[in-house]
Amino acid sequence: MHSNRDRNEVAGAADVVATAIDILSRPVQGTHRAINDLVFGVLGRSAAPVRILNEGIADLVYEAVRGGGVAAAEAVTAVSRLLPEDRVSHAVTSTAAGSVVVGAVNGLLGDRLAAEGNDLTVELGPHHERRIVGNDTAMLTTAYPKATGHVAVLVHGLGETEQAWYYRHDGRGSYGEALAAHGISAVSLRYNTGAGIEDNGAALAGLLDELIAVWPVPVERIDLVGHSMGGLVVRRACAVEASRATWLPLVRTACYLGTPHEGAPLATGVYHLSRALRKVRQTVVWADLLDVRSRGVDDLRLATDVALAPGIRHVAVAATLAADDTAWWADAVGDGLVTLRSARGPMTELHTLVGTGHLALLSDPRVLDVLTELMSDATPAEVDDATEPAV
Missing domain, CATH: 3.40.50.1820 (Alpha/Beta hydrolase fold, catalytic domain)
Known part of the structure; x- marks a missing residue:
C-alpha cells in the first residue's frame, strides 16, 4: 500500500492504523479463545458443538475487523494519490500534534516502518x-x-x-x-x-x-x-x-x-514480563504484543x-x-x-x-x-x- 509518490503521509497513516488494528486485535482474540478453553473445559465434551460454533463466529469477526482495516487503508491510500502532492506530503507532520504522534509511533514501530517503506518513517x-x-x-x-x-x-x-x-x-x-x-x-x-x-x-x-x-x-x-x-x-x-x-x-x-x-528499568521490566507471559499458554498472545516493541526500545534495557x-x-x-x-x-x-x-x-x-x-x-x-x-x-x-x- 506504499505510494510511489515522493511522500504521502496520508497513505502512511492509513497503513499504521491498519497495522495497529492487526496488532491489537490478536491478543484480544487470543484472550477470547483462552476464556473459551476455561469455560468449555469445565462444561466438557457435551458442549463441543457450541464451542465450535462460538469460536468459528469469533474468528470470522476478528478476521473481518482486520480485513476491514486493510481495506479501509487501501481505500484511503487510493484517494490520497488523487490529491495534490502538497496536501499529502506532510499532512500529518505539518501540525504540532501530528508530529508528536509520529515521533511516538516511530519509537514503538520505527524499525518496522522503515522496513516497509512507510512514509511516516522519520528522516534523520x-x-x-x-x-x-x-x-x-x-x-x-x-x-x-x-x-x-x-x-x-x-x-x-x-x-x-x-x-x-x-x-x-x-x-x-x-x-x-x-x-x-x-x-x-x-x-x-x-x-x-x-x-x-x-x-x-x-x-x-x-x-x-x-x-x-x-x-x-x-x-x-x-x-x-x-x-x-x-x-x-x-x-x-x-x-x-x-x-x-x-x-x-x-x-x-x-x-x-x-x-x-x-x-532503563521500564524496558527491562517489559522484557522480563514478556518472558514470563510466554510460560503460560493462555498469555502467550500478550507476550506477542509486548514483543512488537521496536529494536530501539529493546536496546534501552542494556x-x-x-x-x-x-x-x-x-x-x-x-x-x-x-x-x-x-x-x-x-x-x-x-x-x-x-x-x-x-x-x-x-x-x-x-x-x-x-x-x-x-x-x-x-x-x-x-x-x-x-x-x-x-x-x-x-x-x-x-x-x-x-x-x-x-x-
Missing part, C-alpha cells in the same frame, strides 16, 4: 518548522539565518521529535533560543528512535560529517546534548568517529540529560558498552523525583524512568536535580544553566583538564 536530519532541512548550504542558511561557527547539536529521546526541545513551561523559551543569545547555533535533530541505537549512532556520525561541510559558516566548535536515548546515540556516534577523526576534534563537550547509561570518547568533557545531568537526593528511595525512583545510577553511568562530572521528572529535563532552567556554562566557558585547555579516562 536537522528539522526546521517540522520539516527536514537538507544538507544543502542554501537551505541551511534559510533555516539558520544567524548561523555561527559554534554549533550545539540537540538529540532528543525515545518517541520524541525535535519539538521536545520546544516544550514551554511558565512561558520560558527553548534551550536553543537561550543559547542563541550566547552566539551558539542550536541544531535540533529528528531521528527514528525505533531503529537500533548503534545504527542511529552511525547515522548521526555520518550526518555530522556532512553537516559541517555545508554549514553556512566554518564550524569552529561543536557541543553535543542528548536527552534520554539521545545521549546513548551521541556516545555511539563519538565511538564510530573515534577512528576517523573528522568532526570529532571539534567537539568540546557532551552533555547527557537523563540518559540510561546502565539501562547497559551501553562503548567507552567515552577521549578529549571531550562528558557531563551527566541526572534527576530524581525526591526532594532530597540522599533519601533512601531517591536513586531507585530516579526521574520516574531512569535511576540516578544509570543516569550517571561512567561520568565523573555529575549534576543532580531534585524534585524533577524525566521530561522536565527538556526545559528546566537549571539544565540551561549547566549547558550555558559548559558551552560558554570550556576552552580546549579546560576540556583537556576536565576530561577523565573512561571507567
Whole structure:
C-alpha cells in the first residue's frame, strides 16, 4: 500500500492504523479463545458443538475487523494519490500534534516502518518548522539565518521529535533560543528512535560529517546534548568517529540529560514480563504484543558498552523525583524512568536535580544553566583538564 509518490503521509497513516488494528486485535482474540478453553473445559465434551460454533463466529469477526482495516487503508491510500502532492506530503507532520504522534509511533514501530517503506518513517536530519532541512548550504542558511561557527547539536529521546526541545513551561523559551543569545547555533535533530541505537549512532556520525561541510559558516566548535536515548546515540556516534577523526576534534563537550547509561528499568521490566507471559499458554498472545516493541526500545534495557570518547568533557545531568537526593528511595525512583545510577553511568562530572521528572529535563532552567556554562566557558585547555579516562 506504499505510494510511489515522493511522500504521502496520508497513505502512511492509513497503513499504521491498519497495522495497529492487526496488532491489537490478536491478543484480544487470543484472550477470547483462552476464556473459551476455561469455560468449555469445565462444561466438557457435551458442549463441543457450541464451542465450535462460538469460536468459528469469533474468528470470522476478528478476521473481518482486520480485513476491514486493510481495506479501509487501501481505500484511503487510493484517494490520497488523487490529491495534490502538497496536501499529502506532510499532512500529518505539518501540525504540532501530528508530529508528536509520529515521533511516538516511530519509537514503538520505527524499525518496522522503515522496513516497509512507510512514509511516516522519520528522516534523520536537522528539522526546521517540522520539516527536514537538507544538507544543502542554501537551505541551511534559510533555516539558520544567524548561523555561527559554534554549533550545539540537540538529540532528543525515545518517541520524541525535535519539538521536545520546544516544550514551554511558565512561558520560558527553548534551550536553543537561550543559547542563541550566547552566539551558539542550536541544531535540533529528528531521528527514528525505533531503529537500533548503534545504527542511529552511525547515522548521526555520518550526518555530522556532512553537516559541517555545508554549514553556512566554518564550524569552529561543536557541543553535543542528548536527552534520554539521545545521549546513548551521541556516545555511539563519538565511538564510530573515534577512528576517523573528522568532526570529532571539534567537539568540546557532551552533555547527557537523563540518559540510561546502565539501562532503563521500564524496558527491562517489559522484557522480563514478556518472558514470563510466554510460560503460560493462555498469555502467550500478550507476550506477542509486548514483543512488537521496536529494536530501539529493546536496546534501552542494556547497559551501553562503548567507552567515552577521549578529549571531550562528558557531563551527566541526572534527576530524581525526591526532594532530597540522599533519601533512601531517591536513586531507585530516579526521574520516574531512569535511576540516578544509570543516569550517571561512567561520568565523573555529575549534576543532580531534585524534585524533577524525566521530561522536565527538556526545559528546566537549571539544565540551561549547566549547558550555558559548559558551552560558554570550556576552552580546549579546560576540556583537556576536565576530561577523565573512561571507567
